[in-house]
Amino acid sequence: MKDDHRSGCPINLSLEVFGDKWSLLIIRDMIFGGKRHFRELLRSQEGISSNILADRLKMLVEQGMLTKADDPTHKQKAIYSLAEMTIALVPIMAHLGAWGRRYLPVSEELSIRAELIEAGGPELWDRFMDELRHEHLGLALDGPPRVRATLQAAYEDVVARKSRESAVA
Amino acid sequence: MKDDHRSGCPINLSLEVFGDKWSLLIIRDMIFGGKRHFRELLRSQEGISSNILADRLKMLVEQGMLTKADDPTHKQKAIYSLAEMTIALVPIMAHLGAWGRRYLPVSEELSIRAELIEAGGPELWDRFMDELRHEHLGLALDGPPRVRATLQAAYEDVVARKSRESAVA
DNA sequence: CGTAACTGCTTTCATTTCAAGAGCAGTTGC
DNA sequence: GCAACTGCTCTTGAAATGAAAGCAGTTACG
Numbered sequence: 001m002k003d004d005h006r007s008g009c010p011i012n013l014s015l016e017v018f019g020d021k022w023s024l025l026i027i028r029d030m031i032f033g034g035k036r037h038f039r040e041l042l043r044s045q046e047g048i049s050s051n052i053l054a055d056r057l058k059m060l061v062e063q064g065m066l067t068k069a070d071d072p073t074h075k076q077k078a079i080y081s082l083a084e085m086t087i088a089l090v091p092i093m094a095h096l097g098a099w100g101r102r103y104l105p106v107s108e109e110l111s112i113r114a115e116l117i118e119a120g121g122p123e124l125w126d127r128f129m130d131e132l133r134h135e136h137l138g139l140a141l142d143g144p145p146r147v148r149a150t151l152q153a154a155y156e157d158v159v160a161r162k163s164r165e166s167a168v169a
Numbered sequence: 170m171k172d173d174h175r176s177g178c179p180i181n182l183s184l185e186v187f188g189d190k191w192s193l194l195i196i197r198d199m200i201f202g203g204k205r206h207f208r209e210l211l212r213s214q215e216g217i218s219s220n221i222l223a224d225r226l227k228m229l230v231e232q233g234m235l236t237k238a239d240d241p242t243h244k245q246k247a248i249y250s251l252a253e254m255t256i257a258l259v260p261i262m263a264h265l266g267a268w269g270r271r272y273l274p275v276s277e278e279l280s281i282r283a284e285l286i287e288a289g290g291p292e293l294w295d296r297f298m299d300e301l302r303h304e305h306l307g308l309a310l311d312g313p314p315r316v317r318a319t320l321q322a323a324y325e326d327v328v329a330r331k332s333r334e335s336a337v338a
Numbered sequence: 339c340g341t342a343a344c345t346g347c348t349t350t351c352a353t354t355t356c357a358a359g360a361g362c363a364g365t366t367g368c
Numbered sequence: 369g370c371a372a373c374t375g376c377t378c379t380t381g382a383a384a385t386g387a388a389a390g391c392a393g394t395t396a397c398g
Binding site (some may be wrong): 037039041050052053054057071074075076077078163 | 344345346347348349
C-alpha cells in the first residue's frame, strides 16, 4: 500500500526516513537536549520554522520513529517520545558528531558534547541509551540518569567560559 | 565568505554536507559499487536524474568530499575519487546499513552487503577503508584488495539464487 | 475575574529545489 | 562512416521550503 520506496537498500530506506536537513536535528534535540514539546523543539539552534517542524513530527510519528501523547499537566500540550528505533540511532549520532568535529568547522560550545560522547565510547552510548529508554519508554534503570546531565553541564561550562573571555576582550 | 552555516553543531554541519536524499547514495555507489564515472553513477538503483547527479557531484567536489580528474583513457571521461573524509564515512555507512536492516523493510539482495559489513565489524571496515585509500588516494596496501569483491560476490550469489527460485515458482 | 503569556499547530504566499526528459558537442570503437 | 558513448545542460512543471501571521483555546498570576 505505502511501499513506494525507491529501492530496498538499507541505506536508501534509512535516508527516506531521516535523509533531510531537519529530521535528524529534531531527533538530536530530543536525544541530547531532552526536548519533548513542540515549542521547545521550535527553539532549535538552526531556527526551524513551525510548519516544517509540524510536518516532520507528523512524518516521524507515522514512520514509527516517535510517539505522541497528551501531556497530563496541560490540556494543550503534546509530549513526543523516542521509539526504540530512534534510540538505536545514538551510535550513529555519535559517529556523525565525531566525523563533523574532525572534518568540518564546528564551534567549540556546540561540539563539546560530541567530544565527550566520542571519548566515552560505546559504553557511554549504551548507558545513555538505557537512560533514554527509561525516560521515553518507561524501562527500568539502575542508578540515576547522569549522561545527559553531564553533557549539559559541560556545554554550560564552555558557554560560561566563553562569555567571560569575550567580556574581557 | 561562504560561512552561511545554520549553526556550528557537528551534526548540523554534517547534514549540510550530505543531508539530502541523494548525496549519500552517490557515496554509497562509489564506496560499495566501485563506481567512478558519471554514467555509472547515473545507473543507480534509485534512478537519480542527470541534473541532480551533476549538481551533487559539483557540491561534493566543492566541499572536499570528492575530487575530479581527467580519465587518461578517454578524453571526455572524468574520474571521481573519494577524499579521506569520505572514506571516513565507512563506519557510518556500516551503522546506517545495520540500522536500516533492523528496522526497515529492506530487500534481501540489497541488504546482503550490509549484513556482511555488520558481521565483519570494525576490523573489516578498517581493511575496506585501506582498500579505498589504495584505490582512490594511491596509498600502499599490503595484500590484494578483497573486501569489495567479496561483498559483490555475495550480492551476485543472492541475485542468482533468487533468479533460480523465481524460475521454479 | 481579567489578562498576558503560552499551547500546538495551520494558513498564506513567495522562493527555491526537484525531477523527467530531451538534447548536445564532442569522442571512441568497430 | 556511423552507432554508441562521454559528461553534462536546458526546459518545464511539480513539489518542497521558509518566513510570518494567525488561531482557538489553556494556564498562571495578581
